[in-house]
Amino acid sequence: MTDHLLDLENLGFERGAHILLQQALKTLDPGEELVVHGTDPALRVHVEAWCRRSGHRISQRLDPGAGEPARIVRGQADLDRWAGAQRAGGAAVEGIVSSPPTDWGLAARGALVEGGGPKTPFDITDRDLVWAEIAPALYAHAASAQWDPNTAVDWNADFVLPSEIEQAVVQVMTYLVENEQAALVIPAKLLARIHPHFREVLQLLAVQAADEARHMEVFTRRALLRGKEMGTSSASGRESLATLLTEAEFSMASFLLSVLGEGSFLNLLEFLDRHAPDPVTRQVTRLARRDEARHVAFGVAHLQHQAEKDPSVRSRMRAAVERRYAALVDTAGLNQDVFDSLVILAAGDWTPAAIANGYDAVQKLQSEMDDGRQRRLVHLGFPADEAADLSALHTRNFM
Incomplete structure (x- = not known):
């Protein structure tokens, strides 16, 4: 029988001899012998230790000084490992x-x-609890659509606003930051629970969290652009957002945040784009809106996927809306400072007629939010009348 030979020359285990030894043994059947030559002084000790650990047997010990090779019998153990x-x-x-x-x-x-x-520790291990067929494509789009706050926004744009208008912008930006912080924390919490096997969903949620972090940055920078302090934060507004944080089920958290909350947020960002009193406000809201549209698309697609697999999910959606409504029914709703600031931005002037027009514009915004929520709910399979009822129960704080 022809010997199977391996000459390691002066290569020792500390420099990778095991790789060649392992490769040579892979070509043998269990029970066949490999004759190993080598001159490294420590090779004998290392070969014997490696063979014991790897499940091979030595039939003749290596003696580098005398030129005697080792004879290694290919074992079964390393095959059994896999x-x-x-x-x-x-x-x-x-x-x-x-x-x-x-x-x-x-x-x-x-x-x-x-x-x-x-x-x-991953407790979300069911594909249908997180999946949407659109997830891979949305992630690819999200990865290619990332933007740099330093270059995407013209922070040096030349504009001057009356103090009261600037303060209205600051107040709205403060409100946006508050909401975006909730929108960051929720996907970040869910990320740690989802099995990495569903990596496209992890990737998408990670980018979503990065989007929200970037929105927080640009809204804060716009608020502080002219040296003003941040605006007010109402207890009822924070209470509304806190109910999102306590929703434990992935699908229901996605439903309340993305389908209802961020869906309404899209209308608000479009409103701010339309009524922005300066180019920086217009740029930051327009950029954020592009990202938020992607978040809403995933939420709707995921809930649609789950509803197709399990029609009873709609009853859980209704229960989630009703549970949140019951928790917030006695709260004041939208921060009055935010509402008034939106009226001021839409008015564009301080005449009674302008303020009336601004007020009507905010009322129209709320109607558009309601219409959008109803359309998404109908898309998820709710009858039109039930969609209208559920939309009416949505938080008055928009998100």
């Missing part, structure tokens, strides 16, 4: 499994996963 391994689905979207086991942990999707790994 005998019970599982393939973690497939790397492509088509390879997603519906309920990945928790001991797959942080293994890359599609990897061969060795058994015996640690359990992980």
